[in-house]
Amino acid sequence: MAGYWYEYADFGWEIAYNIRRRKVEEVSSAFCSKDNCKTKLNIRRTFWGRYLYKCPRCFTEIKKDESVSTFRNMLEKIADAELKRTHKNDKNSGY
Numbered sequence: 867m868a869g870y871w872y873e874y875a876d877f878g879w880e881i882a883y884n885i886r887r888r889k890v891e892e893v894s895s896a897f898c899s900k901d902n903c904k905t906k907l908n909i910r911r912t913f914w915g916r917y918l919y920k921c922p923r924c925f926t927e928i929k930k931d932e933s934v935s936t937f938r939n940m941l942e943k944i945a946d947a948e949l950k951r952t953h954k955n956d957k958n959s960g961y
């Protein structure tokens with residue numbers, strides 16, 4: 867299992883993947899991407915049905931229409947495509 871940091875939609879994410887199976891295992895919750903803060907964000911639903919992401923460390927606030935699970939779902943697809951591209955010509959990866 868390996869992982870990497872990925873910045874997407876104003877947030878930082880940790881993407882864990884299984885290199886042998888070329889499969890994304892897990893996408894983390896949203897982290898603060900400001901000035902290398904990397905703190906896990908608090909998320910709450912606003913009165914207007916939007917989502918407020920707030921950093922407990924530096925108090926950065928970001929509003930989004932998408933929930934964290936929506937983003938994770940999108941990231942899973944993006945990371946999956948990235949794995950396929952990266953390992954397309956890798957003939958020694960166990961396959």
Ligand SMILES: [Zn+2]
Binds near residue numbers: 899900922924
């Ligand atoms: Zn922060």
